Structures are given as C-alpha cells and as structure tokens.
Amino acid sequence: MKRQIFTADHEAFRETVRTFLAKEVTPHYAQWEQDGIVSRDAWRAAGRQGLLGLSVPEEYGGGGNPDFRYSAVLAEEFTRAGAPGLAVGLHNDIVGPHLTTLATDEQKRRWLPGFCSGEIITAIAMTEPDAGSDLQGIRTTATDHGDHWILNGSKTFIPNGILADLVIVVARTTPEGGAHGLSLLVVERGMDGFERGRNLDKIGQKAQDTAELFFHDVRVPKKNLLGELNGAFVHLMTHLAQERMGIAVAGIAGAEHLLEITTRYVKEREAFGRPLARLQHIRFEIAEMATECAVTRAFLDRCTADHSAGELDAVHASMAKWMGHRTAQTRRRPLSATPRRIRLHG
C-alpha cells in the first residue's frame, strides 16, 4: 500500500539519513557492538548532518521543525540499518522536548547548541534498582542547601549512561510528596560525586551504552532545576505520547525489515529441489507476515500523522507502541533461520 503521510521533503530527508548511516554508522557498527558503545565522532557527525535537535528552534542550532514525521523517518532508517546503538531517538524525541519546553532562556543558551551539534549527548535517568514501573518509589534524594541541592542515590538501565554529558535526573525534592515530590535536575559531566557504574550487558542493542549512574553528595546548582519544583511527574507524563510513538515506529519498521529480508531469503534458499518460497507453508507464513505488517503500518501511519498534528491521545499512543512491537516480536520465531545480521531493538 502506498504510504500517504510523507511529502517530498520527508523523502529527501530520508535520503540524507540513509547516506549518513551508510557513511558514518554501518562501517563502524560491528566494532561498536564489540565495544558496547558508539563513538562520540558519530554523534558529532549526526550533528553536522542536521540530524540532532530537529525540533529545536533554529536560533539554538536546531532544525526548527516540530513535525514528528521527520523523527519517524529517522527511527525507520536507523531500524532498517540495524543501528539502534546510536540513540538519536532518545536524544531528540525524549530528552529534547523536556529541554525545549521546560528550560529557561538561560538554560537553553547553555545546553541547546551543544545538544544540536552532538557535543552534548543526553540521557534521562528515572529508573532505580528498586523503582522501575513504579516511579513513586524513587529514592534518589535532593536536599535543599540554599543556592544548590545535594543529590544522593543511584539509577540503572540508563541508555547513553556512559557517554552522556547532560543527564536529566528524577529526584525526590519533597520527602512526603509521593508522585508530586519529584523534580527534574540536570546533572552535568564533571560534577563532583557523579560517577558511572557498569556498562550493562544486554540481550540486544549491544552498541548502546546502557549504564548505572551513582550520585554521592553531588552539588547541583539551583539553576539546573528543569521545569517546576516537584513537577517531574507531570512533566514526564506530558511527553509520553511522543516516547511511545518513537518506540512504535521502530517496532513496525523492524517488522517490515524482517519481512523484506525473509522474503528475499526464501526466494534464494532452495530445499527439496526448489526455492523455499515455492513451499505452500512458507507462502502462508509470508502472507501472514505481510498482512500483519500492512495492517499495523496503516494504524501507525495514522497515529504518526495525528501526533504530527498535535492530535494523538495517550490511549492511541499506547496502542501504537504495543502494536508496533508486538508485530515485530511475533515474527521472531519463524525467522530463526534467516541471516544473523538482523538487529531489532529488543
């Protein structure tokens, strides 16, 4: 089915992304997977290519275009290239909106130019060893010392955790406040007491530096509060639809990529004197896969268009996230014989 949500400008951007991936990412990716981390040069190259800060105002060096369809193109192409390790989606679509919508003018001047050039790599740190789904259980505390906070605690499962120069940390600023006692504090590379822990071993995303972070009496200046004091929960909820859509788009792009290479494989591979694609059961499998991809794609394109128009609600964003990744996951089993170079997000 012909996709209808992209214009010629989006497709031109897609070509730019493909060229970038072919030149700056794919040749290095196997090495990055071995290293468990991507190179900082790739981030700077992404910045030079205009792939960072797509929605950041131009005065700070960004693309100045909040149209989510450009982010969707990025997610699709990174997934097709099997290169989730360079976490530009996290940087652009999850951390980015917090900086553009919550930062003061002074904070924007300090952080956004580096955010767009790739000099400042970012992360967001919510999860703790004892607080994952239930953010109310966060134990990292920030105590008020006049012109600064003293931050203590730890985080885990933090993508970009090793590379990050700027980390938005969710910390408890009001002990009895429950969900409404949490604030967003920006911790920067080099602050005394801010230490990285292990770069965690994972079953996927091997080139992605997902790490533990530790805070021992870190002095965080008051000017590094992002948004409202005790407003973290509301701030985090505000951008959830975009976070979900980024994950959804990567999911369906992964499923389509698997369909494409599997179809190629069953046409090439011969058994019992003919290509696998001539066997009826294989044809059933491919037909099912193609149907699931097409139906999911139609729904996700609609959600992408709605989100770009500012009209996507939380319910449909959640449906999109679930459906996008379910379509990719249910197709893992029959694909077990296909080439090993497939890399999805999981």
Ligand SMILES: Cc1cc2nc3c(=O)[nH]c(=O)nc-3n(C[C@H](O)[C@H](O)[C@H](O)COP(=O)(O)OP(=O)(O)OC[C@H]3O[C@@H](n4cnc5c(N)ncnc54)[C@H](O)[C@@H]3O)c2cc1C
């Ligand atoms: C790809 C990826 C990227 C991530 N990026 C970030 C990031 O940028 N920043 C960050 O801070 N964290 C990040 N995380 C961590 C993520 O936020 C946590 O893994 C998630 O919140 C779940 O927490 P947990 O792993 O501690 O599991 P838990 O919350 O301990 O949940 C364990 C299990 O308990 C069950 N469970 C939980 N809640 C319920 C419920 N209400 N009802 C029934 N069962 C339930 C579920 O079966 C669940 O699998 C990332 C994780 C992944 C996989």
